[in-house]
Every structure is written in C-alpha cells, then in structure tokens.
Amino acid sequence: MDHFLYKNGVLHAEDVPVADIAAAVGTPFYVYSTATLLRHFRLFDEALDGMDHLVCYAMKAASNQAILKTLGDAGAGMDVVSGGEYRRARAAGIPGDRIVFSGVGKTADEIRTALAGGIRQFNVESEPEMEVLSAVALSMGKVAPITIRVNPDVDAKTHAKIATGKSENKFGIPIARARAVYAHAASLAGLEVIGIDVHIGSQLTDLAPFEAAYQKVADLTEQLRADGHNIRRLDLGGGLGIPYERTNAAPPLPTDYGAMVKRTLGHLNCEIEIEPGRLIAGNAGLMVSKVIYVKSGEGRDFLILDGAMNDLIRPAMYDAYHDIIPVIEPAPGTEQQPYDIVGPVCESGDTFAKQRMMPPLAADDLVAFRSAGAYGAVMSSEYNSRPLIPEVLVKGDQFAVIRRRPSYEEMINRDTIPEWV
Ligand SMILES: *Cc1c(COP(=O)(O)O)cnc(C)c1O
Secondary structure, eight states: OOEEEEETTTTEEEEEEEHHHHHHHHEEEEEHHHHHHHHHHHHHHHHTTOOOEEEEEEEGGGOHHHHHHHHHHOOOEEEEEEEHHHHHHHHTOOOOOGEEETTTOOOOHHHHHHHHHHSSSSEOHHHHHHHHHHHHHHHTOEEEEEEEEEEEOOOOOGGGGGGGOOSSSSEEEEEEGGHHHHHHHTOTTEEEEEEOOOOSSSSSSOOOHHHHHHHHHHHHHHHHHHHOOOOOOEEEEOOOOOSSSSSOOOOOHHHHHHHHHHHGGGGGGGGGEOOSHHHHHHHGGGEEEEEEEEEEEESSSEEEEEOOOOOHHHHHOOOOOOOOHHHHOOOOOOOEEEEEESSSSSSSTTTEEEEEEEOOTTTEEEEEEESSSSSSSGOOOOGGGGOOOEEEEEEEEEEEEEOOOHHHHHHTOOOOOOOTO
8 A cells, every 4th residue: 555646636645746746856756655654664563563573674675864764763773785875874863773784795894884883783695704794893892793694595486686595596605504604603703693584585476485484494593593503583584575566466465474474483582673675665656757759650659758767777677567657647438548658768678668558648748657666766877867866755745855856067077087088
C-alpha cells in the first residue's frame, strides 16, 4: 500500500497534487511519501515483535538524508555498504551503534572511519578482510564486533544481477567453510565474534529461499556455539520483493516473513537484525516525467519523455517493469492504446516499456513511474550530460526539495582542462 492516489482527478503524493510539485520544481523529478516510508518500516518492526530486533534500512536503496532521518527518528538502524554511506548516515543523525557495515570490499580507510565514528558491527565477507579489520582495530586500541557473512548456496530465484546467495556469487564465505573461518576470526585479537550474517539477494517473491537459508543459519548457530563461539546476533539481510506489476500475485508480506523468522530462528534466543531496502523505499517513491513528443513510427507510437535511463536505470539494467500512469486521471471508459515509452538518451536501451497500454497522451502531459523509490535516484547518472534530477519529500500537505537539480554550470564546471591540453 502507498500514499499515491488520484484525488479530484489528479494524482496526489499524500495531500499534495503531483502537478503542483512539477510546476514548482520542473520535470523530471523523484517524489517520496513520508507516510509510506514509515508504514513499511513499521510493518517490519511489528512483524518481529516479541523478538529482540533491529530493522536496519539498507540505505543503498534510497539514501537521501531526509529519508534516513525520517526512518532513523522512527527507530531504524542503517545497513551501509561504503564509507560514503557511513558518513551520510551519521550526517543524517543516525548513531553509530545503529549502523551495520556490509560489503565485500571495505578498505582500511573505510574501516577506520567507522571504528572512529562508532559502529554496531561489521558484516565481514572474507578472511583477508578479517585480517585487515583486526589490524586496524588493534592500531586504534579497539576491538571490532563482527558477524561473518555466510553464503548458504541457495537459489534466490531472482534476477541474476541481484542474486547473491549462490556459491558462484562473490558474497560471503561458503557455509561449508564457516567453522574454520570462525576459528580463524576467534584467533584475531582485534575482533569480537558476535554473530552470523546472511543476505541471499533482492526482489525475492517467495519465502522458500529465505527459509532454506535461515534453516542453514540455525544449524550453523548450534554448531558454532558447540565450538565455543558466543553467537548472539543473527543478521538476516534484506531482499523481500515488492509488487511492481499490479496484476501479478503479490509477494509475501512482512508479517509472513516475520512469522517465518520466528519459526526457523526463534528458539535460538538471538537478537535479530534485518536489512530491508527495496520494501521500505520502493513503493514510497515515484519518478515524474513529462511527454516531450508523441512520435508515430512504423506501426507503433512512441511517447518520448524528458526522463531517461540515466534517471531511472532499472528497466535497462534489470529488465524491470514499472507501472506508468498519467498524472491527470483518465475519464472513466477512456480507450487505451499501445505506446513504446522511451527517453531521449541515444541508446535503444533507453526504453522504459514496449507496447504499453495507456490512455491517449499528448506533449506536455505528465506521467508517473510507480515503485521508483528504491534503486532509482541512487543509481542515476549524468549520462548524456543530463543534470541529476531533483528529489522531493512529501509529508501530509507539505513538500520540500531534498536534493536540488544542479545547474548546467555546476555540472559542466566539475571538469578541469589541464593547461597542457
Ligand atoms: C542490497 C542489500 C540489502 C537490501 O536488499 P533489498 O532487496 O533492497 O531489501 C540488504 N543487505 C545487503 C547486504 C545488501 O547488499
């Protein structure tokens, strides 16, 4: 459920007409709903009721500080995957003891930054990383709390680019080697082993792969405890999918997920962490764009928008589907027609949808891409020298620009031409 509905014939973000935002900030832009963000966070938080837990929002999904502060004020922790994300989370006021640091390639500098600023735990992904982390911690007179990310070798049955839990993926250590790696970790003076981490992929639409992975984590917890490790925290990753296509069967709800977590892991009395990104931010954001031209081609009509693949790369990168709806509600009974919906970038990959049924549209009409809140703005670029598009946050009847559109000069002046050119 989200808070983007037609009221009086105009699409609203909560109580704000989307057309008003377009008039104020220009198109294209991203707009997020505070109520939707909070609703999704609370669904997870409540799903784990009765277990000691922390929901750590995977901020790579949408990392604007206004979003981080909104969720942080509601009690969320953060899952960060770079030194930049760590700094951004701290800048948004998230305390270090609510930040977990994931990722396969943490540098010594990034580790030092997090240890100096405060960190809940590092989710370690390899033995070389363990060695560096221990050495850096000792050099600072600290001990780093860690979990080790295990790769359970389960098929998440999702898009290949976002599957992470098979043995051929670069993530984590093979679960079969876990006992040896935990023994190694326990021998390093700069580390304190506190738990196990697992994250098998993104946009999962079935609980079965999660359950298979968590069952392996439960077995491993008992083994590691028998080996003498004090396993007391389980980080279960993120990955629960969202309904991009309204006509498809809806993925499981956070409540179903929470019940499964309790069933498979509840008896272990561990503190539970989860790292949802997409499910919190995905349906909390739209990308709004304007029709530049309607072009009639050979047997097909193209809607050429002012938004492009550099603004929203998911269709080009993951073959992703997004609902695209007109901002002005079509009159009941309006006949639909097929369009190829494209951006202005000079690549055929800059195609959002082919032969999509839409009400008739004309130049200057506004359309909204639904479910664009996660992996949208954060993956945007300035390809084709198109300035990054702004982000707007709505709360009730208020809205504010939370990242402004840079001017052409700002974008161009980042280049320097050496005098010897
Ligand atoms: C990307 C990622 C997540 C979030 O995945 P979603 O599908 O957005 O929920 C969580 N944990 C880790 C380690 C990740 O890399």
